[in-house]
Amino acid sequence: MTANDDLWPFLPGRQSLRIVSARGATLVTDDGRQILDLAGGAIAVNIGHGRAEVARAMADEAERLTYVVPPWSTPSRETLVARLRRNWLPPSLTRAYFASGGSEANESAMKVAVQHFTARGLPRKNKIIGRELSYHGTTLATTGLGGHAARRIGLEAVLQDHPRAPTPYALRGPQGVATDQLGRYYADAMAAVIDAEGPETVAAVMAEPIVGSSGGALIPPDDYWPRIRALCDQHDILLIFDEVMTGFGRTGRRFACDHWDLAPDLLVAGKGLAGGYAPIGGLFASDAVLEPIAASGGEIMFHTFGAHPAACAAADRVLDILEREELVARSAMLGDKLTNWLEEAFADHPHVAEVRGCGLLQAIEVVADRSTLEPFPQNAGVTRRIVAAGLERGIYAYWGGTGTIRDIVCLGPPFTITEAELQRGVAILREAVDAAIASL
Numbered sequence: 001m002t003a004n005d006d007l008w009p010f011l012p013g014r015q016s017l018r019i020v021s022a023r024g025a026t027l028v029t030d031d032g033r034q035i036l037d038l039a040g041g042a043i044a045v046n047i048g049h050g051r052a053e054v055a056r057a058m059a060d061e062a063e064r065l066t067y068v069v070p071p072w073s074t075p076s077r078e079t080l081v082a083r084l085r086r087n088w089l090p091p092s093l094t095r096a097y098f099a100s101g102g103s104e105a106n107e108s109a110m111k112v113a114v115q116h117f118t119a120r121g122l123p124r125k126n127k128i129i130g131r132e133l134s135y136h137g138t139t140l141a142t143t144g145l146g147g148h149a150a151r152r153i154g155l156e157a158v159l160q161d162h163p164r165a166p167t168p169y170a171l172r173g174p175q176g177v178a179t180d181q182l183g184r185y186y187a188d189a190m191a192a193v194i195d196a197e198g199p200e201t202v203a204a205v206m207a208e209p210i211v212g213s214s215g216g217a218l219i220p221p222d223d224y225w226p227r228i229r230a231l232c233d234q235h236d237i238l239l240i241f242d243e244v245m246t247g248f249g250r251t252g253r254r255f256a257c258d259h260w261d262l263a264p265d266l267l268v269a270g271k272g273l274a275g276g277y278a279p280i281g282g283l284f285a286s287d288a289v290l291e292p293i294a295a296s297g298g299e300i301m302f303h304t305f306g307a308h309p310a311a312c313a314a315a316d317r318v319l320d321i322l323e324r325e326e327l328v329a330r331s332a333m334l335g336d337k338l339t340n341w342l343e344e345a346f347a348d349h350p351h352v353a354e355v356r357g358c359g360l361l362q363a364i365e366v367v368a369d370r371s372t373l374e375p376f377p378q379n380a381g382v383t384r385r386i387v388a389a390g391l392e393r394g395i396y397a398y399w400g401g402t403g404t405i406r407d408i409v410c411l412g413p414p415f416t417i418t419e420a421e422l423q424r425g426v427a428i429l430r431e432a433v434d435a436a437i438a439s440l
């Protein structure tokens with residue numbers, strides 16, 4: 001069941017599952033056990049595992065054109081960009097850059113924002129504001145920007161600090177602010193950070209429009225993003241949306257920004273772009289962001305494997321399948337059912353404070369005391385226990401939270417999962433939560 005310790009994992013003495021095949025929403029271990037993949041890996045697999053036509057598209061492309069230096073164009077990239085423009089991206093985002101994953105693409109977005117203002121003769125306008133609960137990737141720059149306490153441990157001495165605004169979090173919101181005032185409250189908090197830094201020094205605000213696993217599918221109040229968009233416009237600040245987890249249908253719309261009918265200046269995507277079939281991240285930008293850099297003779301340095309031909313072919317075929325099988329609508333439809341099943345399973349649970357999310361990005365937050373929202377002690381390792389109890393019972397759910405905010409369990413299954421599988425998964429999750437808490 002566990003890998004040979006001499007071979008894997010990277011850290012000695014740790015254990016890992018060994019998965020040898022996967023189909024649809026089911027993973028198979030080396031001893032033949034089936035695990036229902038309620039998290040699509042790292043919430044990446046959207047069209048399900050084992051789709052032969054994607055594998056074939058990649059193989060065909062690898063045979064036709066293995067690799068070229070990324071500044072050159074290739075047919076599979078052109079086809080992908082045309083599809084993205086035609087069917088997926090907000091119309092203002094016309095330019096596409098590809099990296100090997102979400103972290104690289106996010107870091108590229110940070111660089112582009114700074115390069116944009118330098119090219120316009122405003123080099124002092126170089127700060128990027130993040131948010132307190134967030135995750136943007138594993139490079140030093142994206143870790144420095146993100147607000148994921150656990151993933152910063154041991155790196156504090158070298159991380160560049162960024163200003164951060166509070167992330168809207170209704171369950172743990174401010175005392176004495178009415179629910180319908182929360183959007184204004186959190187937007188005002190962002191405005192206060194911008195003012196404190198000096199708008200003339202701020203290049204960008206970077207955020208997940210719906211927070212992924214770090215906050216556990218946190219949806220902000222309806223008026224929050226329109227207010228932040230207006231704030232950015234007012235101060236000539238670029239709005240960067242990290243849609244690495246939320247992009248390509250995960251929240252029941254093409255992108256999470258579609259829930260508010262607004263577009264960022266830069267949009268970053270990863271995971272769902274190729275549905276787990278290939279490592280590829282995308283950075284999409286408006287002409288207005290890039291024109292000053294081009295006019296000043298600047299460059300955007302490429303990653304060696306950026307826009308890799310086989311990865312572009314995989315992404316194009318995955319998006320084609322999402323379109324043909326109308327899987328974004330299915331994510332929304334299944335998401336509504338999932339919310340109901342989770343509510344039914346956990347509404348009366350003494351240790352579940354909230355069920356939240358939309359589409360097929362949802363989460364539960366487990367607490368020691370539901371009335372005070374007091375969490376279990378960190379060293380109790382409740383999230384780890386729940387995930388382990390789930391695996392023992394045949395489901396895989398994703399651990400969320402940042403350490404500070406914790407015991408959040410996320411669900412992000414393939415959009416092709418059947419209703420019966422999903423409903424069974426929720427029932428097993430309830431058993432896993434009970435077993436984990438009983439084991440404390």
Ligand SMILES: Cc1ncc(COP(=O)(O)O)c(C=O)c1O
Pocket residue numbers: 042101102103104106135136137138208212213242243244245270271281
């Ligand atoms: C919102 C968000 N941004 C960025 C990343 C980093 O992407 P990657 O792991 O592909 O580098 C992740 C990964 O979980 C993510 O969820």
